[in-house]
Amino acid sequence: MIVEIGHFALVLAFALSLVLSVVPLFGARIGDSRLMGIAEPASLSILALIALSFAALTVAYVQSDFSVANVWENSHSAKPMLYKITGVWGNHEGSMLLWILILAAFAGLVAIFGGNLPATLRANVLAVQGMIAAAFLLFVLASSNPFERINPPPIEGQDLNPILQDIGLAIHPPLLYLGYVGFSICFSFAVAALIEGRIDAAWARWVRPWTLAAWAALTGGIAMGSYWAYYELGWGGYWFWDPVENASFLPWLSGTALLHSAIVMEKRSALKIWTVLLAILTFSLSLLGTFLVRSGVLTSVHAFATDPTRGVFILMILIAFIGGSLALFAFRASSLTAGGIFHPISREGGLVLNNLFLTTAAATVLIGTLWPLLVESVSGEKISVGAPFFNMTFGPLIVPLLLAVPFGPLLAWKRGDLYAASQRLFVAFGLSLAIALATFFIVDRVSALAAFGIAVAFWLVFGAVTDLALKSGIGKVSPSVALRRFIGLPRSVFGTAFAHAGLGLTTLGIVAVSALEVERIAVMQPGDAMDVAGYELRFDGLFPVQGPNFTEEQGRFTYSDRSGRERGEIVSSKRLYTARQMPTTEAGIASRGFSQLYVALGDRAPDGGIVVRAWWKPQVLFIWIGCVAMMLGGAISLLDRRLRVGAPAARRARPARPAIEPAE
């Protein structure tokens, strides 16, 4: 009964989302507050129904109810409980349901906290959210229903794809979807503004927090996915320019651009039309990403042909939303008033430059991702656009942007002084240069490029610090005043600094690993040892271990440093998941500071030894620490109290200011 109630709730949510996408829109058109008033209770009811449906599916997974086709295809009674639960979204149907749940949750947030939005804007935004929900619910019900039943039920499931049975992949999709779907709110706001034919100031204030939240979640999702690929695939790589990765990177690039243009719009009411376009493009890229991955087009064009309903459906939704919103933009953009004017050298100008680079970079990645698909569908020939393409196109685009980042926050709004900004960055520049020279002469004399890359990374970090120091007036005023000012700085300033410094840390990790990494491959017998960047790695032997739904061979290693002192154990293993007869590798990783010793087992060699690949990955953890810092920056900026807008009806007294406010 629980399963069927979940199914019914899903159908009812679909019916409700149809009502939500029509009635409030009409209410806003004729100015009727009762029809517009349907939007909030409808959004919240949809959220409740989808949550009920999701809970029902989870119960089916937990109880190993193999009468549900989706559970049978993706679960196994011997699977650990954690992976029974994460298996709910570890497959196509379940992950689409999660997608819709997050969509409904965001609409619910607008319904709850949207009290200070103009009534028509709120009704239109929720109606557009309703349209997205309706399209996706129809897609799920018609072609990927997670509640399809089997009678008689099989006795054992087919197990979840083993590489998904990992804690990393348990968190990765929900975070990624939070990002993808978070941009749907920006999209809905943009479309609502186009429907109304005007962008008011409240619009600008609302878009930035949503962009920030979505962007922070997407950053986390991508970082999580990259770390997962790093330790689970056993190749030692963290980013492969794989189409599936690109599909998540594209909305991140345009979302970063949106984040910055939204700042200009909020603070200076400029770049309005561009921001609307970016909001539409970002969500379109999210849709494209979701669908390219989910439909299986990316792994093989032929997956499209094996399930034509799904493929055609996907295409229709893409055309309806992307084409529809862009057409609406074309018709209505001219009726929007353009915002304020500014000098090319100004904070606005800097943010426009940022947008130019980011959107061009996104276009490059998009071409590199879609081109092979296009060629294959036209000529049937399989080509792959690998890392070299992206290194040659994306690299040169992103380096100037990184160099320009520290200047941005130092320029004044409307008209800025580049010379003054450069003067203030002199210390940061000098320090970065010193570190670059030190790297070149002490660590590695071979690669000047590595030294340059490390200089860029530190330039970003010191630039962020300089911004904070200048804004709190260090050196100009007495230390106690500076400290007070520092504490009193708006949180968004800290957010900016964290995000920009995080970008620097990630760059540092990437440069250090690509330039200074050491790799060793050898066939090892128990007792053998090899040298990896000064560490001695000794192979102790292979031991069979029986897991709950897999068998594994554990290779145990001991490593010691230059002085010969033993530093610890590394366990690296190869697993065989019995239900699917699928092997996986579990890399063994030991962290030394921010660097890691990484060991992966290969196959057995003919002479009875085993192939061992070992890497020394210097400063590799900075790649993800930087991402966490960026996320943190987003979160801090999100908490900035200045984002609140008072509703006109209630003219209450504002809450008292915190006592740290200087009395100047």
Add this chain to the structure above:
Amino acid sequence: MVFWIVAAALTFGICLVLLAPLARGRADAADSRAHEIEVYKDQLLEIDRDTARGLISSGEAELARAEIGRKIIRLSDARDAAASMPRSHSLARWIGALAILSLPLVSWGLYAATGSPGYADQPLQARLHSDPSQASVDELIARAEAHLATKPDDARGWDVLAPIYLRLGRYADAATAFANASRLDEPTAARLAGEGEALAAAANGRVTEDALARFEQALALAPDDLRSRYFVALAADQAGNGDEARRMWQDMRADLPEGSPWHGVIAAALESDGADMLSERSEAIEGMVAGLAARLEVNSNDVDGWQQLIRSYMVLDRPQEAQSALERARDALGAGSPEAGHLAAFGLSLGLEVER
């Protein structure tokens, strides 16, 4: 029945929730421009705060205040002009009613088409504890497995389960079950031969070294074990010693009693001429390998393709070509790239030379 009550309650509840705003008296939409002025006033306060913090100078603050002031004035003019908005419509009530009516119609209609309302949940635990006489073969196996999961030392349990696995085509499970029985009790000819057959079946009928070892152990325990004799002969045949295999099968036939099911099996084995088929197949394989090599010359980024090519050369016993393919792959993928490293590790496992 309970399901229908819950479904009806859900539908009714949602309809009520939507009715609430519609039933409210007539209330006009607030003027959205008032919101906008509120935002600008907020910005003015923000400028005061920034000035107090020392983030902007008083001159800059004056400029910003003037700019926002201009926006407010422009908006106030527009506000007077836009005061006459169309108000509530008589159509609204009808549209609201229609929308609410559509909810049960759409949801019950769609569910009737896609749902299975009478089908109860089937949680695995409950199914395993139901009446055994009603259970299917699969369920009986699952019960036996559950029993063995709690008492894995029960050799007789494994003895029962192993041949069933073999019949059902779960070869890897069958091999494990036979091996468990041997380990827990003692290796008998039947258990060893069973394991060997399961291993061979898992390798698509090829008698692997592992499987052959099991059969030979079985023959050491019971020299006339028919299953082991048959498979040892088959192994000889597959290794290219057709004459020896023929001789072994003929010896075996001489020992068979009247009416043994093995007569048919051996007759079939003696009739099939393995050699011809083998050469045909290897020609086809050669063709495929050549095609793969040509494709990789054009599209040299395909790591899986390279891996397949190198493995094929090793299977065809052409290690030099495998070696040169490995080197071409390294050059194509770029020495030092993760893909090239992956291939190098793969090559090492096949016994090829790799630059370290």
